[in-house]
Amino acid sequence: MRAAEQAVIASGVPEYDLMERAGAAAAEIVWRAGGSRDVLVLCGPGNNGGDGFVIARILRAKGVPVRVAALGESRTASSLRARAAWAGPVEPLQDAQPAGQLVDALFGTGLTRGLDPQAATELGRLVDLASHSYAIDLPSGVETDSGALLSPVPRFGVGIALGAWKPAHLLYPAAGRMERLQCAEIGVAAPSDVGRLAPPSLHPPAGDEHKYSRGLVAVVGGEMAGASLLASHAAARSGAGMVRRMAAAMETGGPDAIVTIGAQTAAEVERALDDRRLAAVLAGPGLGRDDRARERLNIVLQSGHPLVLDADALNILSEGGAGPLPAGAILTPHEAEFTRLFGDRSGSKIDRALEAARRSRCIVVYKGADTVIAAPDGRARIASHASSWLSTAGTGDVLAGLVAGRLAVTRDALRAACEAVWLHGEAARRAGAAFIADDLIERLPGAIARRL
Ligand SMILES: NC(=O)C1=CN([C@@H]2O[C@H](COP(=O)(O)OP(=O)(O)OC[C@H]3O[C@@H](n4cnc5c(N)ncnc54)[C@H](OP(=O)(O)O)[C@@H]3O)[C@@H](O)[C@H]2O)[C@@H](O)CC1
Ligand SMILES: Nc1ncnc2c1ncn2[C@@H]1O[C@H](COP(=O)(O)OP(=O)(O)O)[C@@H](O)[C@H]1O
Numbered sequence: 127m128r129a130a131e132q133a134v135i136a137s138g139v140p141e142y143d144l145m146e147r148a149g150a151a152a153a154e155i156v157w158r159a160g161g162s163r164d165v166l167v168l169c170g171p172g173n174n175g176g177d178g179f180v181i182a183r184i185l186r187a188k189g190v191p192v193r194v195a196a197l198g199e200s201r202t203a204s205s206l207r208a209r210a211a212w213a214g215p216v217e218p219l220q221d222a223q224p225a226g227q228l229v230d231a232l233f234g235t236g237l238t239r240g241l242d243p244q245a246a247t248e249l250g251r252l253v254d255l256a257s258h259s260y261a262i263d264l265p266s267g268v269e270t271d272s273g274a275l276l277s278p279v280p281r282f283g284v285g286i287a288l289g290a291w292k293p294a295h296l297l298y299p300a301a302g303r304m305e306r307l308q309c310a311e312i313g314v315a316a317p318s319d320v321g322r323l324a325p326p327s328l329h330p331p332a333g334d335e336h337k338y339s340r341g342l343v344a345v346v347g348g349e350m351a352g353a354s355l356l357a358s359h360a361a362a363r364s365g366a367g368m369v370r371r372m373a374a375a376m377e378t379g380g381p382d383a384i385v386t387i388g389a390q391t392a393a394e395v396e397r398a399l400d401d402r403r404l405a406a407v408l409a410g411p412g413l414g415r416d417d418r419a420r421e422r423l424n425i426v427l428q429s430g431h432p433l434v435l436d437a438d439a440l441n442i443l444s445e446g447g448a449g450p451l452p453a454g455a456i457l458t459p460h461e462a463e464f465t466r467l468f469g470d471r472s473g474s475k476i477d478r479a480l481e482a483a484r485r486s487r488c489i490v491v492y493k494g495a496d497t498v499i500a501a502p503d504g505r506a507r508i509a510s511h512a513s514s515w516l517s518t519a520g521t522g523d524v525l526a527g528l529v530a531g532r533l534a535v536t537r538d539a540l541r542a543a544c545e546a547v548w549l550h551g552e553a554a555r556r557a558g559a560a561f562i563a564d565d566l567i568e569r570l571p572g573a574i575a576r577r578l
């Protein structure tokens with residue numbers, strides 16, 4: 127974003143014009159949400175504070191009662207100009223009385239250290255007392271590139287990103303400090319290989335498709351039948367043409383459309399995977415970690431089919447029992463599995479996911495409240511603000527099945543992972559509160575229909 131802003135400034139647009147655009151776009155969002163409720167704008171010493179002065183001026187011109195409180199003097203040329211254009215009084219932050227709406231323009235991308243304790247406390251108090259609160263560009267106190275909190279940060283109603291999403295809008299803990307997100311257009315295009323996960327464009331099967339051309343998925347089960355059943359069921363409702371479940375015992379369950387193949391011995395798994403029509407093979411959910419599980423996983427790894435590896439498959443791989451990670455596969459680790467596989471590395475979650483993808487030459491779906499999908503070529507997509515009700519047992523098995531299903535449909539690993547994560551989040555949104563993993567699966571066709 128900084129480079130993109132510099133390019134626009136170098137092309138002849140003064141920095142102050144960008145500040146006016148940013149302030150106008152943010153003021154419009156505040157005006158639409160809060161109407162004529164009174165506003166307190168907190169302005170810091172840098173350009174984020176300058177945006178605050180512009181917002182204050184524009185809202186006042188619309189007839190909104192506005193007060194401004196500042197933390198120190200303005201220090202940049204643009205923020206000095208914005209402050210000079212504000213005709214009203216400026217009180218010190220420590221004297222500010224609360225208002226119905228609070229606009230935080232203390233610090234944005236220039237924050238280099240936590241706020242001093244008194245300023246952090248004042249910010250928290252004023253945000254908590256307001257019914258509407260807005261963080262301009264970012265909540266003051268968050269580190270832009272990692273989403274870490276450098277000092278205590280209150281929870282804002284709206285985070286208004288200026289021009290482009292920054293990592294802190296999407297990565298926890300910072301992402302959890304903004305209930306809703308809005309991006310204000312300021313005419314600076316910041317093309318990047320790393321971005322927020324966008325809703326996918328999906329297509330119905332072509333007129334002449336048949337079940338094998340639409341994608342044949344195999345789910346290799348193991349010790350715990352429930353997990354591979356959830357995954358198979360999700361794959362079956364993902365748009366794929368056919369799902370085969372290779373069961374370690376002759377258990378039943380799940381929709382009749384899923385073909386269950388008894389594959390108890392290694393030789394039986396090998397035979398069942400000997401089918402060139404297979405477009406995706408999933409292993410991991412319910413696999414187990416004993417010698418039998420290792421044997422099953424080895425056959426999967428040697429099958430030559432496009433792979434999705436989750437749960438116990440990742441745990442076995444992290445013990446080194448199955449050799450190096452299979453390049454080209456999709457790996458779907460949660461936090462603990464990721465750390466076991468790749469170690470406890472430094473950097474933001476985006477940095478860690480990208481490094482893992484580069485090293486393993488796999489697509490890595492690093493799950494959690496902020497899911498990062500990373501590719502070996504440096505592309506990454508971040509999904510955040512999904513339903514927190516997803517934190518329930520078995521939702522990862524559903525995601526793994528969905529990834530395998532979309533891989534069979536698209537034959538494109540990064541695209542499949544992105545589509546699956548988005549559909550998983552949309553199914554959760556539709557499922558509402560207190561759902562269980564099984565309920566997500568029923569919502570998948572509706573989620574797919576929405577993107578056709
Ligand atoms: N660039 C553009 O074209 C556009 C940018 N725009 C806006 O600019 C924002 C970035 O502005 P910015 O770079 O001036 O940084 P900002 O976040 O205001 O703070 C930096 C100041 O604070 C200081 N400081 C830092 N930490 C501190 C602390 N804990 N406690 C006390 N002081 C601290 C630091 O000085 P230091 O003490 O570190 O030397 C510096 O003086 C961006 O988020 C967006 O809102 C838009 O207008 C669109 C056009
Ligand atoms: N608080 C949360 N907000 C949004 N999504 C979440 C949250 N917690 C978990 N998830 C999602 O739910 C799924 C949980 O997967 P996982 O941890 O493998 O669970 P399980 O092993 O029980 O299936 C992942 O897709 C993850 O991204």
Ligand SMILES: [K+]
Nearest residue numbers: 230233262264
């Ligand atoms: K801010």
